[in-house]
Amino acid sequence: MITRERLVEITLVLLLAAVPIAAQLLNEPFYLTLATRVAILGLAAVGLNIALGLGGLVSFGHAAFFGVGGYVAGVLAIHAFNGTPMLLGLPGTKLMPFIWIVAILVSGLVALGIGALTLRTSGVYFIMITLAFAQMIYYFAISWPAYGGEDGLSFYVRNGFPGVDTLKPLPFLLICYALLALGLILFQVLRKSRFGAALQGARQNEVRVAATGISPYRIRLVAFVIWAMITGVAGALYADLNRFVSPAMLSWHMSGELIVLIVLGGVGRRFGPVVGAGLYVLLEYWLGGITERWQLFLGLMLLGVVLFARGGLIGLLAGKPRHG
Amino acid sequence: MLLEISGLTASYGPVQALFGVDLAVAEGEMLALLGRNGMGKTTTIRALFGLTPASGGRVSFAGREIARLAPHRIAQLGLGLVPEGRRCFPNLTVEENLVVAARPGRWTQASVAELFPRLAERRRQLARTLSGGEQQMLAIGRALMTNPQLLVLDEATEGLAPIIRQDIWAALRALKSGGQAIIVVDKSLSELLPVADRCTILEKGTSVWTGKAGELSPQLQDRYLGV
Amino acid sequence: MADPVLSVTGLSRSFGALKATDEVTLDLRPGEIHALIGPNGAGKSTLINLISGALSPDAGSVHLGGMDVTRLGVSARARLGLGRTYQISSLFPEFSALRNVMLAVQARQGSSFRFFLPVMADASLRDPALSLLDRVGLAARAHVIAAELSHGERRQLELAMALALSPRLLLLDEPMAGMGPEGSKAMTALLAQLGHALPILLVEHDMDAVFALADRISVLVYGRIIATGSVEEIRRDPEVRRAYLGDAA
Amino acid sequence: EPIKIGMITTLSGGGAGLGIDVRDAFQLALKQAGNAEIELVVEDDAQKPELAVQIADKMIQSDKVDLLTGIIWSNLAMAVVPSVTAQEIIYLSPNAGPSPLAGAACNANYFNVAYQNDNFHEAAGEYANIDYSNTFIMAPNYPAGQDALTGFKRYYKGTLAGEVYTQVGQTDYAAEIAQIRASGADSVFIFLPGGMGIAFTKQYAQSDVGIPLLGPGFSFSQDVLGAIGDAAVGVKNSASWSPDLDNPANAAFVEAFQAEYGRLPSVYAAQSFDTANLILSAAAKASVTDKDAFRAALKEADFASVRGKFSFNTNQHPIQDLYMREVVKEGDVITNKIIATVFTDHGDAYAKDCSL
Amino acid sequence: MSSALLVEQLLNGLQLGVMLYLMAAGLTLIFGVMGLINLAHGSLYMVGAFACAAVAAWTGSFFLALIGALIAAAAAGALMEILVIRRLYGRDHLDQVLATFALILVFSEATRWLFGPFPLYLDIPAILQGTVPLPGGSRYQIYRLAIIGVGIAVAIGLYLLISRTRLGMRIRAGESDREMIAALGVDIRTLYTVVFALGAGLAGLAGAMIGPLQSVQVGMGEPVLILAFVVIVIGGIGSNRGALIGAILVGVVDTMGRALLPGVLSGLLGPSAAATTGSSLASMLIYLVMVVILVFRPRGLFPAGS
C-alpha cells in the first residue's frame, strides 16, 4: 500500500532528480549549486536525525563534527596542494574517497571522546555540554594560526573523485546525491534494526531500557559516533562545495541551523532532513534575492512552520507517522 | 441537581473514548462511577474538568454550563480533583502541596492532618520521596484543601493499605453526611457500595446503567464489572 | 530445602534520619510466591529498589542464585535474571504493545548491536513476544500504542515485558493496583499459574490476591520485618492486624 | 557597454552599519555618474563566510556579473576572493585587505582599493614614536588582530608595556583595563573593530585610567563615534582618509553623502566611493568583456580619489598617504580631524612576495 | 601580579559574574518553570538596552530609561509568550529551539528596522560616573559597584519570591505538572505569562544596565546568551542560587584566565606567542570548567529541587 508519506517521498525524489534537468533547460547552473547545498545539508541532517529522531539526543554541538569534517577536507587538500607533509609525516590528499574516510575516522574519534564524557548527562544538560565542546573547538580554530584561524582555509580547487570531473557542478551534485541516498538508506535500516529499537526505547524510557538489561549509555554512544561520522562526511562535502572551510562551520549558529532544518522537515521522519534542507535553502535564496530584510521574513516563516505545521513539513504533507 | 452531564462525548486525538455519558449528582450525594478497565471513567472525569475537551454534550454545574470553560475556571467553581495516579507536585514539600491551590473553607492544614496524621509527620518532605500510599493521601488532602462543593476521586484508595482504606472510607462517609457531594471511582466494590448512594456504570464510553447502589444486582455486576 | 533464588541479608538504607529499610533479611525459594505486605511508607518499594539495584544499600547484601550482586547496577542484575515491574507503569509509550515486548525479548538475547536486520521481520523476536502477550491476555491489543492502553492493560503489558526477560525470579510492586475486579481475578490466576515455575516476590495491598496467592508472607513495618509466616499465621497475628490489616482479614 | 556589478556585503546583524555605508556610497557614486549602463546587484552576506561564497557563486553563475565587490571582513574576503579570481572574475575590495592576498596569493583579478590590513596600524606605530616609548598594545585573537599588532610593531621603536590578545566578540574589558593601569605604559594602542571598540573605549574612559589611547581608524570611524560619544574625544587614530581631508573631490563627496543620507560618511564609505569611481574610470576606457584591457585600465587608477592621490602598487594594493586623526566634537557632532601626515606614498610590506 | 591587582581582578570577576547573573536569572526562571529553552532571551536583553538608550536620549534621565527598559522588555516578553511561546509548552525542546531561533531573527531585524543599522549611544548616569580608590592604589568604577549591588538585590528578591510566596510555589508546581495545577483552579496560563514577562524584564534590566558599558547594537545579546546558558547549566537549571554561584564562578574563572594565563605561559613560549596561546586557552577555559563540572555533577552544582 502506498501511504501518503511514501507519496511525498517519491515526489521529492523526482523533484531532486528534476533539478539538473531544469538547470540545463533554463541555463541556470546555479540551481545545481543550490541542489548540492540541499543534498549536503540534508546529509548532515540525516546524521542528526539518527541521534535526535531515533535517540532523542538533542545537542547543540554537532557543528563540531561538521566543522571537523570540513577541516579534514581543507587540511588534506592544502597539504596535497603545497606538497608538505602533515602530522606524523603523512601526506595530504586531494581524493574525495580518502578524505571521506579520514573525515569519518576523525569525527568518529572526536565523537567517541566527547560522547564518552557527555552521555552521562541528559536533557538540557546534554544540549549544553555538547555546546561547550563545540565552543572549545570553535575558539581553538579561531585562534590557531596554522590553518588560517578565523580567516579560514581556502583551497581554490575542489578535490577530485576518480573518473569524475568534480570541478563541474553536475558531477559533484551527483556525488552528493549518492551519498545522501546512502545516508537515507542507512537511516532506514538502522531505524528498523535491533539497534534502532533499543535506541528508540532509550529515548522513550531510559529507566525501562536499563531494567531490561540494555545499557542506554552504550547504545547512545554508538549512535552518537555514527551521527558524527555522517555529519563529518557532510562537512567534508560542504568544504568541497565552497572550496573553503572556516570556524563559522563550527559555530553554534551552524548547529542551530541544522536543528532548524530537521525540525522544519520533521524530526524522526526519513525524508525530514531533505525536505527541511530544501525548504531552508530555497527560502534563504529566494528571500535573500528580494529583500535586504530577508532574515525578518525567514524568521516569520520559520515561526509559521513551527506553530502551525506540527511534525514539520512532512507532518503537514503526510500526516502523523505510523508507529509500530 | 448539583452536576448534570448529558450526552458527553470526547476523544483523544482521532481516538474517540466517550460516546455519550449521562450522569447526575445531587448535593450531599455520593455517586460511584463504575466500569471495567478502559471503559471511560477517567476520561469522563477529565472531560468534566476540561482536561480532555468535550467534543459534544452538556455539563452543567450548579446551574451553569461549564463544558467549554478552561480547567482552572471549572475548578474555581467548586470542583476538587484527586486524579488517577496521584500526581502530587514532586518538587514541592507536603505542606506546599497542600497550600498551593488552597481556598478558604472548613478544610485547613489542621483538619487534613487529623485525617492523615502520616502527612503531618512528613510536612517538610518533598512529595517526590513519599511512598505510594502517602502520595495518595496527599492527593486527597490537596483536593480537600480547595474546599470543593463536589469532590471527584479517581481511584480513591489505589495503593493504600487496608487499614488506611478503612479510614478513607470513613472519612468520605463523614464528608458526605456533612453535605459534601462526591463522585468516586474505585475498584473495591465491597468497600465502595456500602458508602455510595447511587451508581453509574460505563461500558465502552457510554453510560449503560444508573441506579441506587443497593440495587446493583450480582447479575449486573457480573455483566458490566466482571465480578 | 532447595537453595533460595534470592536472599537478602541485613539490608539497610536510610534517607536522612529515616531508616526506610532496617536490617531486612528475607529469602525467596524456588517455586514460591512470597508476599511482602505492610503499611504505606513501610519501605516495601524501597526494598524492591534495593534488590533490583535502583538504590544502593548502606549495609547488607543481596545474593542472586548464590552470587553476590550487591555492587551491580540495574542492567547487570536484569541480565542475571532479575525481572521486575514498577509501581507506576513504565513502558515505551510510542511503541505498540508488541514492540514493547519485542524490545524486552531482544534485551534478553543480548543482541542490541545488530544494525541491519529489520526487527519486525524477525521471527525470533516476534513469535516469543506474541506468545507472551497471549499469556497475559493482551493478544488482541498487540498493535495498540502503549500510550493508548488503559491503566489495567498497561499493567498486563508490564508483566509481559518482565516475563520476556525469562527471569529467574520476579519482583512485582503492586501488580493489581488500579485493576478492576475482573482484571484482578485474571491477574491472580495468571500469577498463580506462573508462580510454580517462577518464584515471585509480591508487594500488594489487595489482600484477596495476597491471601489467594502467597505461599509465605512477610510483614514490613517501619523498615523492619515484624513477622514472616504462612497465610494463616499472618492473618491471625494480632500485631499485623493492628498495624496493617484492620478488619480486612 | 553594459556592466553588471555584484556587491556582497553585510547588511544585517551587528556589522550592518559598515555594509550599509559601503552600499550607500557606491550607489551615490553611480547615481552621480548617471551611467545607465551599469547595473548593481546587492546581497547580504550576514557576515557569514559560507553564505558569502554561495552568493558569489550565484552572482557569477546566475546573475552573470562582470565584477564583484563589497566585502567588509577579511575572513569573508579570504573565503570568496580566491575562488572568484580563479574563475576569471575581477574582484575589487572596498575594505578588507588580508595579508595573504597582498603577498604570495595575490592575483591579477584582485584589486584592493582600500588598504592592506596592516597599513593603518603601521601608521599608528610610526606616529607613536613621536611621543611615546612604552606602549601597551591589544587586539582580538584572530588573524586580522594578529596582523594589526604585527603592523604596529613593524614601525614602532619603543618598548611594549604589554601585548594582549582578547577574545573575538568580547564585550567586557575590565580585566584588561586593570592590566593597562598596572602596566606603567605611557600610551595604549588598540585594534578592536565594531562593537568591541565601542565597549572598550567607553569602559576605558569610565575607568579614569588617563593613559593616551591610539588606534586604527576602524575603531573610531564615523559609524561608531555616535555610539561611543564623548568618551572617544581626543583619541588619535590612523587612516587613509578623513572627512576634513582637503581636496575638492572629498569636499564634494562629504557634502553629497550628507545631503543624500543625512549623516557623515565613514572611511568605509570613502573607500567604497573610490571603488565605484575607479570602476567608472576603467569602464570609460575599456570594455569589461576584454579582461586584459579592463584590468590595465583599472590599474591606471585614473580617477579623482577622495583620498587626494591614489595609485596601485605592483600587487594591486594602494599606494597612498596615511594620516593621524583626532576625534573632536564640533557642536553636537563627533568626528575626526587630521592632525598629521604619517606616511606619504605608502605601500605595504607584502608586495615583494607578490609575483605580479 | 601584585596583590592589589589580584584583588582588583577578583572584583572584576565578581562584577562580570553578577552581570551574567542578571541575564541568567531570567533564563533559569523561564527554563526551570516552563521547561522552555528560550534562545530569544538575548533578544530581550537587546530590547532592554535599546529601550534604555532610546528613553535616555529622549528624556535625558537614565533612571527613567531603566524603568522604560524594564517595561519594554517585560511587555515584549508578555507579547512573545502570548503569541508564540504559549503554543510551545507541550512540545519538545526542538520545536522551542526552532521557534526561538526564528524569534531571534525577527527581533534583530525588527530592531534594526526601527533604530537603523548603527549602534546607539548610552552612557552612565552622572551620579554613578567616576571611580573610587581601591586599597593598593588602584581605582574601581562606581557604576560597576552599583551593578554588583543590583545583582545581589535581584538574587535575594527572586529567592524570596520563589521560595516564600504562593506565587513561587505555584510556579514550582507548574514546573512539574501544568495540567494538575490548572485542575486545582490555578490560572496557569496567566501565571506563565507573568513569569515569562518577569524573566524578560530581568533580561531587559540586564541589557539596560550593561548598555552603558558596551555597544548597544543589534546582535549584542547572543554572546551573553551562550554564556548565560553555560552559567545556568553549571549552576543547575531552575536554581536561582545555582545561577548566582555559577555566574560568579564563570565571571571569576574567565577574568582570572584572561589575566593570568598569558603571564604563566610567557616563560615557556615568549611574550607574543604566550599572548595568543594564553588568550585562546582563556576563551576555552569556562567551557572546560563546565565540562569538568558536568562530568562529575551531571545535573549541575545545585540541581533544582534538592
Ligand SMILES: Nc1ncnc2c1ncn2[C@@H]1O[C@H](COP(=O)(O)OP(=O)(O)OP(=O)(O)O)[C@@H](O)[C@H]1O
Ligand atoms: N492518552 C490517551 N490516548 C489515547 N487513548 C486513550 C488515552 N487514554 C485513554 N485512552 C483510551 O480511552 C479509553 C478510556 O480510557 P479511560 O482511561 O477513561 O478508562 P478507565 O475507565 O478510566 O479505565 P481504568 O479503570 O483502567 O482506569 C480506553 O480505551 C483507553 O485505551
Ligand SMILES: Nc1ncnc2c1ncn2[C@@H]1O[C@H](COP(=O)(O)OP(=O)(O)OP(=O)(O)O)[C@@H](O)[C@H]1O
Ligand atoms: N529519596 C527519599 N528521601 C526521603 N525519604 C524517602 C525517600 N524515598 C522514600 N522515602 C521514605 O521512605 C519510606 C518508605 O517508602 P517506600 O516507597 O519504600 O514505601 P512503601 O512501603 O512502598 O509504601 P506504599 O505501600 O505506600 O507504596 C516512606 O516514608 C518515604 O517517604
Ligand SMILES: [Mg+2]
Ligand atoms: Mg481510569
Ligand SMILES: [Mg+2]
Ligand atoms: Mg510502594
